[in-house]
Amino acid sequence: MSTTSSESYSALESSLRAAGVDLDVVEARLRAQRIETPSWGYANSGTRFGVFAQEGVPRNPFEKLDDAAEVHCHTGVCPAVAVHIPWDRVDDYGELAAYARSRALAIGAVNPNLFQEKDYKLGSVCHPDARVRRMATDHLLECVAVARELGSDALSLWFADGTNYPGQDSLHERRERMTACLSEAYAAMDPEMEMLVEYKLYEPAFYATDLADWGSALLVCQHLGERAKVLVDLGHHAHGVNIEQLVALLIGEGRLGGFHFNNRKYGDDDLIVGSVNPFELFLIYVELAGAEQLTGAAPTRYAIDQSHNVEPKIEAMLLSVMNLQEAYAKALLVDRDTLAEAQLAGDVLEGHRVLLDAYATDVRPLCAKVREDLGASAAPIEAFRASGYRERVIGERQGVGVSWA
Amino acid sequence: MSTTSSESYSALESSLRAAGVDLDVVEARLRAQRIETPSWGYANSGTRFGVFAQEGVPRNPFEKLDDAAEVHCHTGVCPAVAVHIPWDRVDDYGELAAYARSRALAIGAVNPNLFQEKDYKLGSVCHPDARVRRMATDHLLECVAVARELGSDALSLWFADGTNYPGQDSLHERRERMTACLSEAYAAMDPEMEMLVEYKLYEPAFYATDLADWGSALLVCQHLGERAKVLVDLGHHAHGVNIEQLVALLIGEGRLGGFHFNNRKYGDDDLIVGSVNPFELFLIYVELAGAEQLTGAAPTRYAIDQSHNVEPKIEAMLLSVMNLQEAYAKALLVDRDTLAEAQLAGDVLEGHRVLLDAYATDVRPLCAKVREDLGASAAPIEAFRASGYRERVIGERQGVGVSWA
Amino acid sequence: MSTTSSESYSALESSLRAAGVDLDVVEARLRAQRIETPSWGYANSGTRFGVFAQEGVPRNPFEKLDDAAEVHCHTGVCPAVAVHIPWDRVDDYGELAAYARSRALAIGAVNPNLFQEKDYKLGSVCHPDARVRRMATDHLLECVAVARELGSDALSLWFADGTNYPGQDSLHERRERMTACLSEAYAAMDPEMEMLVEYKLYEPAFYATDLADWGSALLVCQHLGERAKVLVDLGHHAHGVNIEQLVALLIGEGRLGGFHFNNRKYGDDDLIVGSVNPFELFLIYVELAGAEQLTGAAPTRYAIDQSHNVEPKIEAMLLSVMNLQEAYAKALLVDRDTLAEAQLAGDVLEGHRVLLDAYATDVRPLCAKVREDLGASAAPIEAFRASGYRERVIGERQGVGVSWA
C-alpha cells in the first residue's frame, strides 16, 4: 500500500487539523527528534549458538560511521553514533571525531567493555580480587579520557557483573565494591559529562546480576551524584514489568538518563524496536512526550541497541528509526486536554480511548513528510535500496567484517 | 479525531484499491465476522479483593440478553450469546431461547460451572472422591440437555481442577479420572454438538492445574473423539508463549475449537481484548484469516470472555468487538502473495514489513462502513451513549445485579 | 520417619559439634526467632472463583487470637498477631489488647484496608478524586490511633491502587497523590512507630500498580523519612526476580522493614511458605542471618501472610512456622568463615557447596529440641491434633466464620 504520497499526507493533514491538532508543533517536534545509533549495531552479531556473518559488514570504526551516516541520511534524525571501547579503539580519536564530523555525525555515548577480558570471568567492578577491580576502574578512566577526546558527553555503563550460583560471592560486598569503583570514575568525569547506569535482569549472569533492576541502578546513582542517571534498555526486564511506568517514575525523580531501544518477547532478544509490542513503545513515548510538553525539552537521551542476527543491518536500523518516529508521532497526537479531563473524571474507558485514537492513526504520511522536510527520504528503505550503497560496500569491504563480540 | 466520516472511507478506499486490495472481498468477510458475547460479561465481576457493583447490571438471564442485543445492534457481528449454567439457569429454557430469538440473538456455547459448589474444593472431574466426580459428570450431562433445549451446538468446558501442593493428589490419576468423566459427557452429546476443552496455566489452582496448557487439552480431545476441540483463552498462557503459533498448530491438526478473547499483561487479567498488545491480536488474526482463505470458512468459533471490573460493561464490550473488527480487517489487508514470495525467498525484513504495512493502516473508516452496511452503528460507543439505553436500565434495574461468581 | 526423637538430636548434635558448629549459639538464636501470624490467616479465604468455608473458623477477632495462641503454644516463636482494620475492628481496642495479653500474645502490625469500600474502585491514596483520598488518609489516621491503643508499633501498608488500562489515569500524578497522603499519616505516627510500605507487581490492578516493585516502594520511603521501610512479600515479584538479593540490598540501605512470608509458583498464590522453593527461602535466611551476625539483632520484622484455601488453617500455619524455623536453622549452620574464604578466593563451587552443606542437613531434630526448650511442641502438628482443639472449636463456633475479604 502506498502510504508516502503527498496525497496521503493531505488527507491526514485535513483530518488532524479538523480534529484540532496543532500540526506545526507536531512536525517541529518530529523534526527535532534525535536517536543515536550504535556502532556495534552495524557489526556482525549472533547468539551463543553462533554468529552468521553478513556481507559488506564494516571492517573498522570508520566504516561503521559510514553506515551510520547512511542511516542518518535517509531518516534525518540520527546524527550521533555511540561507540564501544575497545571495539572502536583507534590510535587517534581526534581523527575518528573529525571523520564523524565530515559525515555530519557526532560521537554519542562512550561504552566501556567490562566483560570480554578473561580477567572478568567473575566480574569487573564487583570482582572479589582488587587487582581486577583496579583494571576495570582503569578502563573506565580510559573511557572518560576517550570521551573527552571524542567530544562525547556521556559514559554509558553496562555491567555483566553477577554470579551464577548462590554462595559464589557476597551480594552485599559486590555492591560496595561497585560503588567504590564507580565513584572514582564519576569523579574523573568533566562537569558536563553524564554517567548512564544500565541494569539488566540476567545474562550473562544467571543467579544474581549486580544491577538487576532500575531500583538497584538508581540507588547507585544516588550514591554517586546528580550526573549519574539510569539507562533503560527495553529488553532488560522481567516479564510483566510495566516499562512506561518506571520511565514516568525516573522522569519524576530527574534520573532518567537514556534509552537503549530494542524489543523482546522472551529474554534480552535485541530485536527491532517495535517489532514485538508497538503499543508498548507508543505508551513509553506518551510518557516521554508528556514530560517534554511540560519542560519544552527532551527528557532524556535516545539510542538504539539491537542485534540484527538474521536481517540486513542497515535496513533493520532504518526500520527501527522509522518505528521510533511513528511511535513519537502518535504520542504527539494524543489529545492531552481530553485525556486529563477523562482522568480527573475517573472515566476509565474515555481516557483509554484517547490513547487508542492517537495510536490507531496511520502516521506514516506524516513521518514521510517530516523526513522530506529534513532533507532525508520519504521512504528510507526503498531509497536506501535504490542508492546502491549495499552493493557498493559488499564490493569494497572484502575480508572479515567486525563482530559484535 | 473524526475517523468515521464517509470522506475518510473514500480516502482509505482509494488508497487500498490503488494498492491492489480486493475491497469487496474484504468487506464481505468483515460483514460475515461473528463474535459471541458472554452472558456473564454483563454481570458484576471483580477480583478476590472485592467486586465493585455497577449500576444497571442485569438481574436475570433475560436482561443479560437485552444487553447482548444492544451490543449486536451497534456492532452488527454479535448475534450469539454464550450462557453459563447455573448462572443462567431458568425454569423454561425454551422461553429463554425464544426470548433470544425475539432479540435477533441465538444461544451460543453452554458453559457448565464445575468450581463453585463446596464439593468442588479439591476438584470436579478429577476429584479423588467418586461421589464428587459423579456429581460433576451429572452436571455435564445436564448441560448437554440444556444445550439441546437452547439450540446450542457447543459445550464449552473450563475446569478449575488442580492442586495447591505437591503430594496433594496423584497427577496421573487425576488425569485418568478426567478422561473417564468427559468420555461419558462426550458420548451424551448429539452428533452436531462439539465439546470445547479449555486450558489454563493456573488459578484457582496454584501448584498443578489439570489442564494447564494446549498440549494437555489436545491430548484429552484426542482420547475423546473428533468433535472434541481445544479452546484458546488469550489470558491462559505462561509469559512468552507464542499464541499465534499454537493457533496455527491447532488449525493444522483440525483441533482449534474456539477462542475466549480478552487480554492480559500479568496473569489471567481478563481485560478488554487488544488493550495490552493489539499487534499480537493482529498476528492471531493473520493466522485465522490465512486459514479461512484456504478453506473459505471461518476456522473456528469466536467468543469474548472478559471481566469489566472498573469500566462500564456494555461500552467495554462494544470496544472489544470493535478491536476484533479492526484486527480482522487489518489481517484481511495483508498482501498474501507478496508475503509468500518474501518468505520463500528468505527475505526476513520484507516478510515482516508486509505485515507491518497492513497493521499500520488505519482501518477504522473501513470498519465503520461495514457496520453501517450491516445496519449497525458507524460509531458504536457514541451511538450507544446517545441511545439512552444505559440511563433507562439504571432506572429499571433496581435491586442487586447478578454477579459473575 | 520419626525425626523428633532425642536420639536423632544426639546424632545431629555430635555431627554438628564435630564440624565445629557452636550449637549453643545456634539454639539461642533459634529460641529468639519471632514470627508474627496474621489474624486474617485464620479466617476463610479463597480466590475470585469462590471461597470454600471451613468448619470451626473464628467468628470474631477474639477467636482469631485464640487460634493464634494455639500456634504460639505449639511452636514457641509466634507471640504476636498482626491485625487488619476493619476486619478486626472492635468497640474497645483496650479489651482486645488485654485479651491478647491474657493469651500471652501481643498485637503486631496494624494493617489498614484501602481496597474494599466501593469508593476505592479507582484507588485510595492515588484516587483522582480528592474526596476519596481524604477518606483513605482518614482511615490511615484511624489506624495510627488504633495502633496506639493496641500497643502496636507498626503500620503495615499494602495498596491495591493501580489502573487497568493505559490512559485510565496519570501515572505521575497518582504517585504524587500517594506521597501527599502518606506524608500526613507518617507525621501522625508516634516516634517509636514504623511505617512498612509493601509493593506488589499486580492484582487487583492489571495495567499499572502504583507500588509495583521494591524500588518504587523505597523511593516513597525515602520521601517520607527514616521510619518508613519496605516490606517484602515473597509472592509479589515478577518471575525470575532474585528476592534474596533485594533483601541484601534493602538491608544495606537500612530500609528492610519486614516480611510477609508465603510462597508462589505463578502469581500471588499465598501458599505455605517454603512449599514451592524451600531453597530460595533458605537463601533469604542466609542473608538475614548474615546481617544479624554483624549487628547482633534481627534485621527486620517477620510475619506470615498466606491464604489457606484448601488446607486446614491452623495446621497450615504450624507447618509454615516450622518451615521458617528450619530455614533459619539451616542458615545458622552455614560455615561463614569457609564461605568468606571461598568467595574471596573466587572458588565458585566451594562457596556454593558451603551453602549446600548447610541446606542438606536434616535440622528437624534441632528445631524440635528448640521448641521443647521453649515449652512448645517437638511435633507441633501431631500435638495440635492430639489436643482436640480443632474438634472443640468446630463444636463451639457455630454460625458463619469470618472471611478474609
Place this chain on the structure above:
Amino acid sequence: MSTTSSESYSALESSLRAAGVDLDVVEARLRAQRIETPSWGYANSGTRFGVFAQEGVPRNPFEKLDDAAEVHCHTGVCPAVAVHIPWDRVDDYGELAAYARSRALAIGAVNPNLFQEKDYKLGSVCHPDARVRRMATDHLLECVAVARELGSDALSLWFADGTNYPGQDSLHERRERMTACLSEAYAAMDPEMEMLVEYKLYEPAFYATDLADWGSALLVCQHLGERAKVLVDLGHHAHGVNIEQLVALLIGEGRLGGFHFNNRKYGDDDLIVGSVNPFELFLIYVELAGAEQLTGAAPTRYAIDQSHNVEPKIEAMLLSVMNLQEAYAKALLVDRDTLAEAQLAGDVLEGHRVLLDAYATDVRPLCAKVREDLGASAAPIEAFRASGYRERVIGERQGVGVSWA
C-alpha cells in the same frame, strides 16, 4: 560437616529402617541409576558475551571420554557419554567406540548439529529453501550411520529452527517441512533406535521456535511413530510451567524419551542441576520413581546437559551427578502407601507432608555408601581433587581446548 562417615550412615539406616523403609530395595535402585554425561559438557562454553577458556580442557573426543571416565569412576552411575556431531567427528568411529569401551564407557545418544553452518541462518529442517532442508536431512542420515557405528541406540534432536520476526516465514509450512525431513530420518533408523525430540521455548529464535513446547514435540512424535519420543530439558520452559506434571503426562502417554538435566532461574541458563530449585528436581524424581515402581524399569533415559562457564567442569559434573543421586534417593524414600491413602482421603496437608518428610531427610550418607558399594567414591569431589587428575591434564593438554560452539 562430615557427612560421609559410616557412622552417619548407620544412624540414617537405623532411622529409615525404623520408619519401615526397605533400604535394600532403595540401595539396589540407587546402584542401578544411570546418567549419561555429555561430551560437550567437558569443553569450553560461554554466553554470547564471550567464552572463558579453562585450563586442561579436552582437545579432542578421546580426551572428552577421559574426563567422562573420571566422572564415572567417582560416581559409579555415569557409564555412557552422549556425543555431538560434528564436534565429536572422527575418522574412525570404531576406534572411538573401542576407546570408550576401554574406559568402561559406552556411547550414549548421538546429537546432530543443525545450527552452526551458515546455511542454517534461517533454519535447518524448517528452512524455506529445499536445498538447505536436504543438507539438514543428510546430516541426520549421517548421524544415524554414526550411531550405528558407535553402538548408540538413540538420536537426540534439538532444533534451533525458528523465526525472529512475525511474517518472516509461514508457521504452518515450517511445521510441514520439519515433519517431512524427520520422517526420512526416522525411516532410516534401525528398529532398536529411538528418536528423541527436544523442544525449547526460545533462543536462538526470538519470535517463534518451531518446537517450542512439549505439546508441539509430541505431535511431531505422533506423526513419526512409536520410537519417536519427547526429550525434556529442564531449562526449556516458560516461567511457571510445572515440569513434573508434564513428565507425568508424557509417561502416561508412553512418550517420555529422556531428560537433559540442568537448572535455570531465568532463560536456558544451563546451570548445575538442582542448584536453583532442588525441591523441583525431587518432585520430578518422585514422578519417575513412581512410574518405575509400577513397571520395574526406569521410565526413560537420563542425561546431563549443562554449561560450566565459570566453575571447573569435572567438579561441576560430579556435583551434578551427586545432586541427581540425592534427588533420586529422596524420591525412593517417599512413603507411597501413606501418600496414596492421604490423597484418596483428600487430606491435602498430609499428602504434602509425606513428600516433605522424604525431602527433609539428609541422604548424603546413603548416597555415599551406595557409591562405595559401586566401587566409586564416598566423597567424589574430594577424591577427584586428591587424585591429581586435574593437575595432570592441565600439564598434558597444552594448546587450545575445544569449545562448546
